[in-house]
Amino acid sequence: MEKVKAKIAPSMLSSDFANLASEAERMLQFGADWLHMDIMDGHFVPNLTIGPPVIQSLRQHSRAYLDCHLMVTNPMDYVKPLSKAGASGFTFHVEVSQENWQDLIQKIKAAGMRPGVALKPGTPIEQVFPLVEAEVPVEMVLVMTVEPGFGGQEFMPEMMDKVRVLRKKYPSLDIEVDGGLGPKTIDVAASAGANCIVAGSSIFKAVKPQEVISLLRKSVEAQCKI
Ligand code: DX5
Numbered sequence: 001m002e003k004v005k006a007k008i009a010p011s012m013l014s015s016d017f018a019n020l021a022s023e024a025e026r027m028l029q030f031g032a033d034w035l036h037m038d039i040m041d042g043h044f045v046p047n048l049t050i051g052p053p054v055i056q057s058l059r060q061h062s063r064a065y066l067d068c069h070l071m072v073t074n075p076m077d078y079v080k081p082l083s084k085a086g087a088s089g090f091t092f093h094v095e096v097s098q099e100n101w102q103d104l105i106q107k108i109k110a111a112g113m114r115p116g117v118a119l120k121p122g123t124p125i126e127q128v129f130p131l132v133e134a135e136v137p138v139e140m141v142l143v144m145t146v147e148p149g150f151g152g153q154e155f156m157p158e159m160m161d162k163v164r165v166l167r168k169k170y171p172s173l174d175i176e177v178d179g180g181l182g183p184k185t186i187d188v189a190a191s192a193g194a195n196c197i198v199a200g201s202s203i204f205k206a207v208k209p210q211e212v213i214s215l216l217r218k219s220v221e222a223q224c225k226i
């Protein structure tokens with residue numbers, strides 16, 4: 001079985017949005033694998049961030065993998081616009097997709113993006129199993145380790161049970177964690193089995209972001225044993 005790879009994804013929510021292209025370039029120079037793009041609609045979460053036009057603008061300046069996390073009530077409405085804009089990954093929330101996840105996954109794939117599913121801290125992990133085991137499955141599960149909506153919150157270690165369950169059940173699945181990740185929390189997440197690491201404030205507030213990125217990667221490579 002192929003070993004899962006470490007993917008370090010700085011959350012651009014913590015970047016200077018007025019200089020998004022240069023912030024993205026800076027993160028790639030510092031060793032980022034993906035750029036995590038938090039799309040919020042002010043309805044699913046009490047915050048409003050960016051949408052397809054901003055992804056499209058960034059795409060003009062960067063060839064990076066744009067890991068889009070849709071914190072929106074109607075993810076289906078974003079499939080076409082985001083694929084046109086040049087998104088790479090499309091991760092929707094299971095809480096708002098109970099009725100149409102099969103259709104959603106198929107449309108995301110047909111539009112040339114990589115489908116993923118996210119779950120909030122209060123959502124039981126069992127809810128994502130059917131999506132991972134479907135005929136056309138999601139290719140990543142994002143376990144939220146804070147309540148979605150804002151950067152800079154405290155990591156919830158109790159979410160690691162979800163990661164452990166997933167890793168045991170699906171050895172080669174991409175498992176992403178998002179919220180409060182940094183040098184102090186990475187070992188717990190990596191040893192539970194997370195291989196895709198989103199980090200906003202711990203990277204952007206660091207004096208040497210490249211050192212944080214490399215520390216996150218080393219922890220995953222050393223501890224996320226598959
Ligand atoms: C929160 C977002 C996260 C956020 C993480 O709703 O999904 O991606 O930017 O930020 P930190 O790493 O600062 O917790």
Ligand code: ZN
Pocket residue numbers: 011036037038069178198
């Ligand atoms: Zn996110």
